[in-house]
Amino acid sequence: MKLRNWLTLVFAAALLAGCGSPGPPVDPAPVGDVQRPTPAGTDMSGQVDNSGPAAPECNPRASLRPDDTIRPGSTMDDIVKRGYLIAGVDQSTNLWGFRDPHTGELQGFDIDVATEIAKDLFDTDDPPIRFRAINSGQREEVLKNGEVDIVVRTYSITCERMQEVAFSTVYFEAAQRVLVREKSGIQGIADLGGKRVCAAENSTSVDNLTEADPQPAPVQAANWTDCHVLLQQGQVDAVSTDNTILAGMAAEDPSTRVVGPPLSEELYGVGIPQQNEDMVRFVNASLEGVRQDVWRARYAHWGLGEVLGNMSPPRPVYR
Structure with missing residues (x-):
């Protein structure tokens, strides 16, 4: 048999073999109901543990009288010598504490309040302040551990929380x-x-x-x-x-x-470590200026009136 004829027969046989049955199809893995993922740390159980002891009654509006004096050895003096204020804030709540998608900078009403406190502390319009993003469950923890100087994070004053941390006067009513x-x-x-x-x-x-x-x-x-x-x-x-x-x-x-x-x-207040009463007085002095000079302007800037209506800064109450 000539070589050309032999190669033709081999090619034809291979072609016929390739056209054979591929066999039965393979069943794909069965797919049941697909549940959408939940954010990390979400508790869907519906159970809430509030079995702790009841907090004593108090007036959550009342705080220490203001004093803006920075004395040697005071909490404020130590912060100034360190060179910056550390503020625990939110980074994910629109209008209050969030990252600007264009600049990456933290912005919002609470960020404005923290910045005003830093301005008074360092006596400058461009104060050195370091923001630490925390979630709501970390607020008492970072204050008690001394990881931050203040917490400004839509932080409601309650008698229970006042057993663990100190608060300024109320700067916003929600x-x-x-x-x-x-x-x-x-x-x-x-x-x-x-x-x-x-x-x-x-x-x-x-x-x-x-x-x-x-x-x-x-x-x-x-x-x-x-x-x-x-x-x-x-x-x-x-x-x-x-x-x-x-x-x-x-x-x-x-x-x-x-x-x-x-x-x-x-009632929103600035959280402060419980032992730093001098810092509570200083922050209260700073908030006096916030109410007079910037509160209404920042309220309007963030468009809060569109949902909350016309509001004014709450009057401070002192013990």
Whole structure:
């Protein structure tokens, strides 16, 4: 047989073999219901541990009288000698403490308050300040451990917290309400009995949810932005926290709205290590200037009136 004829036969045989049956198809792995992932640290159990001892009664509005004197050896003197103020703040709550997407700088009403305190401390319009981003559950911890000088993070003053840390006078009055999806039909907390409602862990908002009637099923997340994500994904029916924080969420997401009557009164103060009474007095002196000179301007700058209405700085109360 000539070589050409032999190669033709080999090629034809190979072609026929390639056209044979590929065999039965392989079944893909079975796919069940796919659950959307939840943010890290989210507790969906609906259980809240509030079994601790009841805090003694107090006047959460009352703080120490102001004194802006920086004496040798004082807390303020030590901070000035160090060369910068350390402030615990939020970095993920729109309008209050968040990172500007263009500059990466922290901005918001609470950032403005912390900066004003640093300006008075260092007597300059461009003060040295180092921001430490913390979540709501870390506020007492970083103060008690001396990791920060102050915490300015939508920090509600309560009698229970006053057993662990000190507070300035009230610089903002908020109220807990509810954020829902626009077309949910939910009008307030009364419509959320047995339904999942998200709040930040270790916040007063969680405690208030356990006292609501009818009681919802609290979901606890590390940050308010995590609650917003859970609402957008349909994993919770509502987010409940201060109307100040909800205002920022609603501004970012027009498909949501703030509804219902207030669940509680929330009084924001600057958190300070309990032993640093001189720093409490200094911060209170600084807040006197904030109320007079910058409060209304920053309130307008961040557009808070669009959701919260016309407000004025709260009057200080001193012990």
